[in-house]
Amino acid sequence: MSTSLDPSRLEDAEAAEAADPGGMLRQVASSAAQVREARRAAAEAGIAGLAEDGRPRAIVIAGMGGSGISGDVLAAVCGEGCAVPISTVRGYRLPGWVGAADLVIAVSCSGTTEETLEVAAEAARRGCRLLAVGGAGSPLADLAGRSRGMFVPVRSAGQPRSTLWGLTIPLILAARELRLADVSDAVLESTAALLEDVAHRCRPSSEPFVNPAKRIALDLAGDVPLVWGSSAVASTAAYRLCCQLNENAKYPAVFGEVPEADHNQLMAFDGSFARAASPADPDDFFRDRVDEPEHGLHLVMMRDMEEHPQVRKRCDASADAARDRGVAVSEIRAEGDHPLERIASLIALADYVTVYLAIALGVDPTPVPAIEELKARIA
Numbered sequence: 001m002s003t004s005l006d007p008s009r010l011e012d013a014e015a016a017e018a019a020d021p022g023g024m025l026r027q028v029a030s031s032a033a034q035v036r037e038a039r040r041a042a043a044e045a046g047i048a049g050l051a052e053d054g055r056p057r058a059i060v061i062a063g064m065g066g067s068g069i070s071g072d073v074l075a076a077v078c079g080e081g082c083a084v085p086i087s088t089v090r091g092y093r094l095p096g097w098v099g100a101a102d103l104v105i106a107v108s109c110s111g112t113t114e115e116t117l118e119v120a121a122e123a124a125r126r127g128c129r130l131l132a133v134g135g136a137g138s139p140l141a142d143l144a145g146r147s148r149g150m151f152v153p154v155r156s157a158g159q160p161r162s163t164l165w166g167l168t169i170p171l172i173l174a175a176r177e178l179r180l181a182d183v184s185d186a187v188l189e190s191t192a193a194l195l196e197d198v199a200h201r202c203r204p205s206s207e208p209f210v211n212p213a214k215r216i217a218l219d220l221a222g223d224v225p226l227v228w229g230s231s232a233v234a235s236t237a238a239y240r241l242c243c244q245l246n247e248n249a250k251y252p253a254v255f256g257e258v259p260e261a262d263h264n265q266l267m268a269f270d271g272s273f274a275r276a277a278s279p280a281d282p283d284d285f286f287r288d289r290v291d292e293p294e295h296g297l298h299l300v301m302m303r304d305m306e307e308h309p310q311v312r313k314r315c316d317a318s319a320d321a322a323r324d325r326g327v328a329v330s331e332i333r334a335e336g337d338h339p340l341e342r343i344a345s346l347i348a349l350a351d352y353v354t355v356y357l358a359i360a361l362g363v364d365p366t367p368v369p370a371i372e373e374l375k376a377r378i379a
Contacts, residue, residue: 111138
C-alpha cells in the first residue's frame with residue numbers, strides 16, 4: 001500500500017485538481033448531466049419500440065467493468081418483485097438457456113469490449129432480441145445494425161467507469177417500456193437533482209471537515225476496507241465502491257453483503273488484521289503492539305432506507321462487533337425514496353470517496369496501466 005498519504009492535497013480545489021491531471025473529478029461531476037442526456041438519446045433511438053414484441057422471458061445484460069455494473073443497477077432498481085429474471089454476464093459465453101424468448105442487452109462504453117461483442121454475436125445467432133448501448137460508430141453499433149437490434153449511442157464522460165449513468169439510464173428506460181420498472185420522468189429528474197446535490201457537497205473546494213467524501217477517504221487511508229451492503233440497492237453500491245477503489249485509487253477492497261458476510265467475513269474481525277489485542281480489551285494502552293498489523297481492517301457499511309428487519313439488526317450488531325475488536329467502522333446511508341434515487345446517492349458519494357483517496361495518496365485516478373498492459377499481453 002502507498003505510504004505517501006498527504007491530506008493537504010484535499011484542503012482546497014486547486015491542490016485537489018492539480019493532483020487529478022486526468023480530470024476524474026470533473027468526470028464524476030457529470031453524472032446528473034448523463035442522466036438527462038441518456039434519457040434523450042434513448043428516446044431518439046426509439047426505446048419505446050421494445051414493447052412491441054411484448055415482455056421477454058428474461059433479460060440478460062452483457063458487460064464488463066464499469067459497463068457491466070449497469071446490469072446490477074438495473075436489477076436492483078427493478079427489485080426482487082420483478083416479473084422476469086435479470087442477470088448480468090461478465091465473460092465470453094452466453095448461458096445455454098438463453099434463446100429467442102429473451103432480451104440480451106449488450107453494454108460497452110467503447111463499443112469494442114471483446115467479451116461483450118462475443119456474447120452479443122452469440123445472442124444474435126440464437127435469435128435473441130438485442131439491445132446495444134455504447135459508443136457511436138463502434139463495432140457494437142455495427143453488430144446491432146447487422147442483427148436488426150436496437151442501438152442507443154452513449155457519449156463517454158472520459159472513462160467507462162465514470163459513464164455509469166449514461167450507460168444505465170437506457171436500460172432503466174427499456175425496463176420501463178416493458179413495464180418492469182416504475183420509473184417516471186419525475187423520478188429521473190429527481191435522481192439527476194440528487195446527483196447534483198451530492199456533487200455540490202463533495203466539490204473540490206469543500207474542506208475535508210465538511211466534505212463527506214474527503215472525510216471518509218482520509219478515514220480509509222491505510223486500512224483494508226470490507227465494504228458491505230444491506231440490500232440489493234446497497235450491495236450493488238458496495239460492489240461499485242470496491243471496483244472504484246481498485247481502479248481510481250489502485251487500492252484493495254473486499255466486497256460483502258449482509259446477511260451472507262455474517263457467515264464468513266465477520267470472522268476476519270478476530271484475525272491478524274484486527275488491531276485489538278483482544279476482544280475484551282481493545283484499548284489497552286500497555287499491550288504489546290509488536291505483532292499488530294500496520295494496516296487494519298475498516299468496515300464500510302452501505303445502508304439502505306429499506307432493509308429486512310433481521311438484516312437491520314445484523315448490520316447494527318456487526319458494526320458493534322467490529323468496534324469492540326478495534327476495527328474502524330464507516331457508514332454511508334442512502335438518500336431519497338425511489339430505488340433509483342437511493343442507489344444513485346450511494347454510488348455518487350462512493351465515487352467521490354475513491355477519487356479523493358487516490359488524490360490523498362498521490363495516485364492519478366484516471367489511467368489504468370495494469371489493465372492496458374494486460375490487454376496488450378493477450379492481444
